[in-house]
Amino acid sequence: TKRTEISELGEFGLIDHINNRVQLKNASTLKGIGDDAAVIDAGDHVKVVSTDLLLEGVHFDLAYAPLPHVGFKAVAVNVSDIAAMNAIPKQITVSIALSNRFSVEAVDALYEGINAACEHYGVDLVGGDTTASRSGLVISITAIGEAKKEQLSYRSGAKVNDILCVTGDLGSALVGLQILEREKQVYLSNPDMKPELDKYTVVTSRQLRPDARMDIIHELRELGVVPTSMMDISDGLASEIFHICKASGVGATIYEDKLPIDKQTFDTAVELNMDPITCVLNGGEDYELLFTIDQKDFAKLEKHPDIHFIGHITKPEEGKYLVTRSGTAVQLKAQGWKHF
Ligand code: TPP
The missing domain is CATH 3.90.650.10 (PurM-like C-terminal domain)
Known part of the structure; x- marks a missing residue:
């Protein structure tokens, strides 16, 4: 059987490859994969939804990145995707995977930055998930924003x-x-x-x-x-x-x-x-x-x-x-x- 390396597609080729196998079913899904955020009909306005994954070693190095900064950046890069749709961010969910290198104090330091960013951008942290990791810190954030449909920029x-x-x-x-x-x-x-x-x-x-x-x-x-x-x-x-x-x-x-x-x-x-x-x-x-x-x-x-x-x-x-x-x-x- 054939094995295709992901590097043959690259990041954007991979996204297209995945998107080609996705079928949208709901009339409320106004825009799926392919922009900075998805767009969902919410009656008199639209919701925009974006998600980003940050991995220790790929997106940040804790040798020099302080945990409060990592937390702030994780929120900021998601808010940036909502801004890119010309929408206003309102809620985020934050999921983290932690190896046993991390203490409760380390988690507090991370959330110090996450909470500071929530204050700065006026967003509410409304959920998430926590799990164990075998490979350092992983942070996944989903951001939800709002706009009038005619305000959106694709x-x-x-x-x-x-x-x-x-x-x-x-x-x-x-x-x-x-x-x-x-x-x-x-x-x-x-x-x-x-x-x-x-x-x-x-x-x-x-x-x-x-x-x-x-x-x-x-x-x-x-x-x-x-x-x-x-x-x-x-x-x-x-x-x-x-x-x-x-x-x-x-x-x-x-x-x-x-x-x-x-x-x-x-x-x-x-x-x-x-x-x-x-x-x-x-x-x-x-x-x-x-x-x-x-x-x-x-x-x-x-x-x-x-x-x-x-x-x-x-x-x-x-x-x-x-x-x-x-x-x-x-x-x-x-x-x-x-x-x-
Ligand atoms: N190595 C470390 C330790 N820290 C870094 N910031 C980088 C490398 C550089 N780097 C990591 S991800 C990235 C860059 C320049 C590009 C942006 O990340 P991506 O996940 O593609 O962001 P998105 O487009 O999803 O918002």
Whole structure:
């Protein structure tokens, strides 16, 4: 019998493979697998539901990630998926698997972060499950949000001439991870030496304790702007642009000189011999929002200090391009985070 390696499909091929075998049966299921969250009819509004798994060793390393930060991040990445639908998060469930390395005090430290995030985002923890683990800490969170149906932003709504926008700045979480990994090596080989992390607080905190951009979602509502398409940036900007282009059946052009990067992130990337633009394009775990707006909405967002206009949507046959500082258009490559 044939054996196909999962790496032959990759993460997104695997999701498509699973989705091809799923049959939706209920009229209330408005959108199943394939966006940042599923959409469920709830009468006068819709519910959006998203789930994320975080594993010790894959998503966090307890050698340098404090448990309260791990708890906060686990909630934030789920809230980010709800934000990416242009919805407001309301409830979460939290399931954990613990090996006997963990004490009640460790669980308290984890939930200190989870509860802080619930306060910060205004969500209620309403359930979950606990089980034993043979392989460290596993956290699975499901988030439920609400929106009016006409407020939702799917990945599939981008139209030719729409403006591509990103929030905040990009690449910091990857650079932070590299610093934490470097200091871990130093620290583990010489435990007396305190890691010299003070000058890297921007990048390390962006890796350890990211904040989902609910502030932007609330501001877009106040300004009366509904993005034509949206997703959050978890795997890297370039990879997410490919998702929007595929779902919307469009192309895109972005401009290197418009890509937002923080000063400390830029300097630290250079110190680590990493190309800052590659960090911005392929870094991952930024948990900023990537969205498109109709040109008529540009004036409403033009002066926003934390929304950056990085390019525009083109016809599908025009492909995906990055215009470099020197003015040459190079094909954009999706080289984001690869689980498989
Ligand atoms: N190793 C450790 C110890 N910590 C990390 N944060 C990483 C590696 C980097 N990393 C882990 S998962 C990931 C990255 C960049 C991508 C995002 O994770 P995923 O589970 O795909 O998030 P989702 O798209 O489901 O929100």
